[in-house]
Amino acid sequence: NAGVTQTPKFQVLKTGQSMTLQCAQDMNHNSMYWYRQDPGMGLRLIYYSASEGTTDKGEVPNGYNVSRLNKREFSLRLESAAPSQTSVYFCASSLAGTSHEQYFGPGTRLTVT
Amino acid sequence: EDQVTQSPEALRLQEGESSSLNCSYTVSGLRGLFWYRQDPGKGPEFLFTLYSAGEEKEKERLKATLTKKESFLHITAPKPEDSATYLCAVQGGGGSYIPTFGRGTSLIVHP
Numbered sequence: 722n723a724g725v726t727q728t729p730k731f732q733v734l735k736t737g738q739s740m741t742l743q744c745a746q747d748m749n750h751n752s753m754y755w756y757r758q759d760p761g762m763g764l765r766l767i768y769y770s771a772s773e774g775t776t777d778k779g780e781v782p783n784g785y786n787v788s789r790l791n792k793r794e795f796s797l798r799l800e801s802a803a804p805s806q807t808s809v810y811f812c813a814s815s816l817a818g819t820s821h822e823q824y825f826g827p828g829t830r831l832t833v834t
Numbered sequence: 835e836d837q838v839t840q841s842p843e844a845l846r847l848q849e850g851e852s853s854s855l856n857c858s859y860t861v862s863g864l865r866g867l868f869w870y871r872q873d874p875g876k877g878p879e880f881l882f883t884l885y886s887a888g889e890e891k892e893k894e895r896l897k898a899t900l901t902k903k904e905s906f907l908h909i910t911a912p913k914p915e916d917s918a919t920y921l922c923a924v925q926g927g928g929g930s931y932i933p934t935f936g937r938g939t940s941l942i943v944h945p
Contacts, residue, residue: 725877763937764878764921779932811877822868823933825877 723747725826727812733832734802742797742829744812752815753795754779754823755787757808764811770795802833836861836926840936847912847943855907855920855939863927867905869898870921872938878921912943 728743746753754769766779768787776787784806786798795814799806809830813823837860847853859867866885870878882891884900891898895916897908907920919938926934 761937764935766932769932813877821866822880822883823878824880825870828875828877 725812725814725824727810727826727829729829730827731830733834734799735834736803738802739798739800740802741799742810742812742831743794744796744826745794746812746814746824747793748814748816748824749792750814750824751792751817752821753789754813754815755785755795755797756811756813757781757806758811758828759808767797767810802831804833807831807833836924836934838922838924838934838936840920840922840939842939843937844940845942847909847941849913849943849945850911852908852910852912854909855941857905857907857922857936858903859905859922859924859934860903861924861926861934865925865927867900868923868925868933869905869907870923872919872921881920909941912941914943914945917941917943 725746751772755767756764758764765781767785768779770776770789773792788796809828811828812826815821815823839858841856866883868883869881871881872878882898887902889900895910899906919940921938923933923935
């Protein structure tokens with residue numbers, strides 16, 4: 722069981738470039754999430770997918786898009802990267818959206834110059 | 835709006851010196867309170883879920899308790915390997931799929 726995997730681990734982008742962060746889980750979980758973590762700000766939810774075929778905005782969705790490709794995979798896209806998007810990004814999954822703990826991936830450290 | 839406040843922000847202990855971390859919360863209809871451990875450069879790792887006031891859970895040197903307003907993570911005789919950031923999160927009622935996280939307590943245990 723790999724749990725939650727994320728690629729890439731590190732990425733440097735120039736302002737205006739685009740990229741997609743990939744996430745996959747092998748725990749047959751229904752719900753998946755994308756967070757960003759910044760010093761002093763804690764974990765902030767960007768987007769989530771309660772179940773396959775649905776996606777919803779979280780606390781800080783601006784500048785991001787997501788795709789729930791299938792039950793296993795949930796990708797995060799930055800269409801035109803900005804320095805304010807420099808952060809560590811975590812993908813997580815849970816069995817269902819309510820009352821269940823989340824399992825996190827190892828994170829992607831993104832720097833936008 | 836659900837709110838979570840963790841205290842202290844940082845805690846330094848000597849090996850073997852027991853202490854507690856606090857998580858105060860405001861939520862409409864608690865569905866679950868979660869504790870996670872996060873090591874530097876890694877994703878949060880699930881520790882405990884508590885569902886109702888009076889509930890307690892233990893794992894090795896850690897014990898989590900819950901009241902209607904707060905949760906405590908008690909660390910008994912900590913070791914240096916317990917050094918990490920501990921995160922608390924709550925999930926409220928109303929069908930929301932969005933948990934609310936606190937900013938965490940950074941724990942350092944000195945040998």
